[in-house]
Amino acid sequence: MIKDDNIIQLEKQPINLMNFSLTGFYGKTNTGKTTSMFKLKDEYIKNSKKQAYDLDKPFVLGGDFTHIYFISPSISSDKTAEKNKDLNMISIEGDKQQVLDLIQSIRQMKDDVQELLQLQTQIRDFFKQCDLNKLDQQTAVLLINILKQIEQTKQKYPLLQFEETNQDIRKNLKEFYKLLYLKPITSFIRIPKIMIIMDDMSGTSLFTNSVENEFYKFIVQRRHLHVFTVMISAHSITNLFYQFRVNQTAIVLFNGLKMEQMKEYFNTIQEVQSDKFGEKEFTEIYKQITGYYEQDFDKKSAFRYNYLYITIQPQPAIYKGFNERIK
Numbered sequence: 001m002i003k004d005d006n007i008i009q010l011e012k013q014p015i016n017l018m019n020f021s022l023t024g025f026y027g028k029t030n031t032g033k034t035t036s037m038f039k040l041k042d043e044y045i046k047n048s049k050k051q052a053y054d055l056d057k058p059f060v061l062g063g064d065f066t067h068i069y070f071i072s073p074s075i076s077s078d079k080t081a082e083k084n085k086d087l088n089m090i091s092i093e094g095d096k097q098q099v100l101d102l103i104q105s106i107r108q109m110k111d112d113v114q115e116l117l118q119l120q121t122q123i124r125d126f127f128k129q130c131d132l133n134k135l136d137q138q139t140a141v142l143l144i145n146i147l148k149q150i151e152q153t154k155q156k157y158p159l160l161q162f163e164e165t166n167q168d169i170r171k172n173l174k175e176f177y178k179l180l181y182l183k184p185i186t187s188f189i190r191i192p193k194i195m196i197i198m199d200d201m202s203g204t205s206l207f208t209n210s211v212e213n214e215f216y217k218f219i220v221q222r223r224h225l226h227v228f229t230v231m232i233s234a235h236s237i238t239n240l241f242y243q244f245r246v247n248q249t250a251i252v253l254f255n256g257l258k259m260e261q262m263k264e265y266f267n268t269i270q271e272v273q274s275d276k277f278g279e280k281e282f283t284e285i286y287k288q289i290t291g292y293y294e295q296d297f298d299k300k301s302a303f304r305y306n307y308l309y310i311t312i313q314p315q316p317a318i319y320k321g322f323n324e325r326i327k
Contacts, residue, residue, distance in 0.1 A: 015043045015322045016311050018249045019061075020223045024240060025233035027254020032305040033233040034199050036252060039322065041068070041197060044229055053162065053190050055124060058117045061193045061228055066159045071099060072199040099198075103218045109157060109192055110225050116153055119146050120188055124164075127172040132179065143176070153189050162190035191226055198232040201239070216243055237261045249313040255290045255304065259283055271316040277327060285327075289320050 023040065025033040045065060053063030069090050123146050154161045164170050164186050174184040220243075222230060234240055238261055246268055253262070263279045266272075272282075287293060291303025308326075309319040318327040 015040070016315065016317060016319075017044060017047055018311065018313055019228065021229045021249045022219065022222070022244070022247055023229070023231045023250040023252065024237070024245065024248050025231065025252045025254070026235070026237050026239075026257060027307065028235055028256025030304075031254035031256065032307070033252075033254055035305075036254075036307065036322075037197050037199065037231045037233060040231060041195065043322075044195060048193070053193075055120075055162065055164065055166075055188060055190070058121055058191055061191065061226060063190070063193065065193050065195050065228065066190070067192060068195045068197070069102060070197045070199070071102075071201075073201075100214055103214060106192075106194065106218075106225050106227070109160075112153055112156065113160065113189060113191060116149055116189065117191060120150060123147070124166070124169055124188070127169045127176070128166065129168065130172055132172065132175050135176075135179075144180070147185075150189055151185065154187070157189070157192075160189045160192060161187050163187045194225070194227045196227060196230045198230070201232055201234050219244060219247060237265050250309065250311045253286060253290075253308040253310070255306070257286075262286060269310070269312055269316075271312050272310060272318060272327065285318065 025037055027033055048062075048064050051062040054060065067090065073095065123143055126143070164173070170186045173186055177184040218225070218227075219230070232240065232244070235256075237245065237257065245265065251265075251269075262283050266279045266282045286308055289303075289306050289308055291300050291306065294300040294303060307321065309322050311317045311319075317325055319325050
């Protein structure tokens with residue numbers, strides 16, 4: 001049994017969150033997987049407000065999430081998703097083509113924004129200390145063209161619009177637009193910061209073991225596409241392809257998983273293994289937390305929403321729920 005003095009209470013501590021994370025949520029139906037994903041989503045959103053996005057460091061993923069995608073084949077009847085709907089959460093039916101279309105749109109957004117951010121940095125540097133009285137025609141035309149590109153990109157991706165806070169840039173921008181007899185615009189674009197939540201993905205053909213699989217490529221390349229966190233739930237650990245499982249930065253284990261699958265998966269996460277903590281100890285913790293040994297139906301229901309949260313990167317640890325550290 002797990003002794004109380006082996007559990008470190010972390011209720012007042014933040015959840016151990018990872019940048020560019022990939023988290024799998026596994027368990028049978030109605031064990032709280034969706035609710036837990038949204039709880040983790042809320043923690044990421046809360047944590048994102050601690051560091052503001054900075055236009056002077058355009059490729060650093062600070063600040064709020066610009067896009068939150070919720071993907072589920074049962075989205076129309078998912079009450080948990082409806083209760084947790086964010087203003088910028090975009091809901092998508094979970095069929096393969098829609099997900100592949102989303103991946104393509106994320107790639108396109110990255111391509112559209114990447115090069116433009118470098119040009120934007122140059123004109124912001126110009127407007128920080130420019131003398132508009134000495135502005136020559138060639139420079140003015142160049143500035144106008146870049147500002148047009150920025151405006152077009154803002155219209156295409158309105159969630160990437162970001163207000164300029166540097167007062168010198170704002171002042172000179174207003175003066176520049178005034179010279180052109182145009183309404184002043186004092187916003188630019190920021191880099192995307194994306195969260196993807198994929199619920200109830202058991203059996204989808206997205207998860208095939210192939211390096212040619214577009215979703216596999218997306219998972220491997222997610223950092224370069226500005227995808228800050230991906231969460232995926234399924235009924236079984238083996239529902240998701242091998243490369244997904246070994247690339248996970250964290251895993252959440254709910255009721256109803258087969259012990260053989262648990263042992264097989266444990267042997268792929270060497271980070272939490274030690275001489276004193278092997279698959280026997282791991283499965284024993286899982287059984288205790290999820291009420292595996294409880295025979296009484298009424299008492300067993302008390303374990304229904306219990307789960308293990310295992311962080312693999314950057315700091316290996318095992319938690320009961322999100323806040324009680326066991327190992």
